[in-house]
Every structure is written in C-alpha cells, then in structure tokens.
Amino acid sequence: MIKTNQIGPVTRFLMGRVINGQLIRAMACYYVDGLLIDSGPVHVIDELPQAFAGILVQTLINTHHHEDHIGNNIWFQQNQKLGPALAHRLAVPIIEKRSGQHIPLPAYRLTTWGEPPASRAENIGLEIRSENYRFTVIETPGHSPDHISLLEPQQGWLFAGDLYFGEKVCEIHMDEDPNIMLNSLMRLLRYDFDILFCSSGKVLQENPRQAIVDKIAFWEEERDKVRYLFKQGLEPEEIRNRLYGPESPRFERCNQELGKIHLVKAFIKGVKL
Ligand SMILES: [Fe+2]
Structure with missing residues (x-):
C-alpha cells in the first residue's frame, strides 16, 4: 500500500505491505523539489507507477542501507532515468551488493519488506x-x-x-x-x-x-x-x-x-x- 499526503511542499509517501488487512511496519519516503528521500520496500514496487505518476525524481537519497529504504532504487533508476542513489560511503557497497558481506535477510524481513535488488549508489558528500x-x-x-x-x-x-x-x-x-x-x-x-x-x-x-x-x-x-x-x-x-x-x-x-x-x-x- 502507498498512501500520500502533503506537508507544505513536502510529499509523504507512506509505504508498506498489507497482510490480513493490516498495514505492517510501514515506512515513509519524502519527496520535495525533485528530491526523493528513500525509495521504500520492494514489496510495493507495482504501485509505484501510479503513486509517482507525474512526479519527476531527479535525485534519490538513501538515509541508510536497510531494505525498507533502498528496495525501489532500481525502479527509479530504470523508470525515471536516475543516476546513482546518494548515500553514506559505508552504505554504497551494501546498496550495490558488492560488499562481500551480504547476509541473507531473515524470513520475517523478507515477508515484511523483501530483498532489495542491487542498485547503483555513490557517496553523498556534505551538501x-x-x-x-x-x-x-x-x-x-x-x-x-x-x-x-x-x-x-x-x-x-x-x-x-x-x-x-x-x-x-x-x-x-x-x-x-x-x-x-x-x-x-x-x-x-x-x-x-x-x-x-x-x-x-x-x-x-x-x-x-x-x-x-x-x-x-x-x-x-x-x-x-x-x-x-x-x-x-x-x-x-x-x-x-x-x-x-x-x-x-x-x-x-x-x-x-x-x-x-x-x-x-x-x-x-x-x-x-
Ligand atoms: Fe532502518
């Protein structure tokens, strides 16, 4: 499920999976002025075309590497022609799945948020x-x-x-x-x-x-x-x-x-x- 609401010029996208009629462990991505902060869990990927219709994302930022924050990076990169997601330097190899330390997610995290596909990322810098x-x-x-x-x-x-x-x-x-x-x-x-x-x-x-x-x-x-x-x-x-x-x-x-x-x-x- 993806629900949107507006806080001034900032759009909040509340995203999460619905199981037995309940929205479980939802998270929020925020969009403002071409900037998207986090991309949400991959389980909602099929809802993105409708939720982001008419919204142009020019820059994608990941606040950290957890699967509910990076799961749809690949969708934005493929469908909105985005460059690498911007993230902390320690997050970059994890997002790109080239850290060599990939630990499989436990079953409850796979059920709740899903395994994020590898996507491109680079160091965000200071501003x-x-x-x-x-x-x-x-x-x-x-x-x-x-x-x-x-x-x-x-x-x-x-x-x-x-x-x-x-x-x-x-x-x-x-x-x-x-x-x-x-x-x-x-x-x-x-x-x-x-x-x-x-x-x-x-x-x-x-x-x-x-x-x-x-x-x-x-x-x-x-x-x-x-x-x-x-x-x-x-x-x-x-x-x-x-x-x-x-x-x-x-x-x-x-x-x-x-x-x-x-x-x-x-x-x-x-x-x-
Ligand atoms: Fe987290």
Missing part, C-alpha cells in the same frame, strides 16, 4: 542542492553505522530517517547502538529546525527539538538504571525483566532481532564491574 533548496548532510550513526540525516536550514526541515522513532523506546534492534544514537541525537540539537520528518511516518511539527531532548533524557535515565542494576550483579535478562518486563510476542516473531534485551546489553557493553 545536496535541489532547484530551490539546499540540504546539509549530517552523519547520524547508531541505528546503523551508515545513517545520515538531511537538514534544510532555511525551511527548518530535518529528515532524520530511523534515528528518532519515538521518545520512550525500550525495544531496539540487535544491531542498533543507543549509545551512538544518543551522540547523534545530541548532534542534531546543534542545528535549528522546526519540522522533524521521520521514516516511521511521524512528522513532528510542534516543538520537535523538545521531542529529541526528551528522548535523550529518557535513554540517559534508562542507561543509568541499567548500569546501576548491572553493578549490583544482575544478569541482563534480570535487568530487562525488572525494568521493562518480558519480551513481547514480537521478539520471537522477528527472529529475536527487535527486543528489550538489546537495549540492556547495549547499555552495559564495556561497563566494568
């Missing part, structure tokens, strides 16, 4: 210009090592990919590092912005800076609690159960990739007893 706007590229690792955000300072737009997601997040992916994400969130606060566009589909138009401040405060508090209990001699599973309760059924459904235990383990990584 992107469209006809009317100028975007600063900000490195914001943590969700993945190759994650970037885009800021249009004149308009106050911040496109932050999968970095923010929400304030009180206690379940994270196995390969996310919330310590690095905290640094990235703090980096964003060095800039002025009025609207936060998230790949989850959330668009924060009321004090998004405060939302980021609140997320930082929440995780810093959780990190202190986790480390305190760890120093008391509790095992990671005991800390998880005490602070957040057992994993939700989703933990097993997603191959144990998304869970509370990953937040706990990341916060105690490298902490000496």
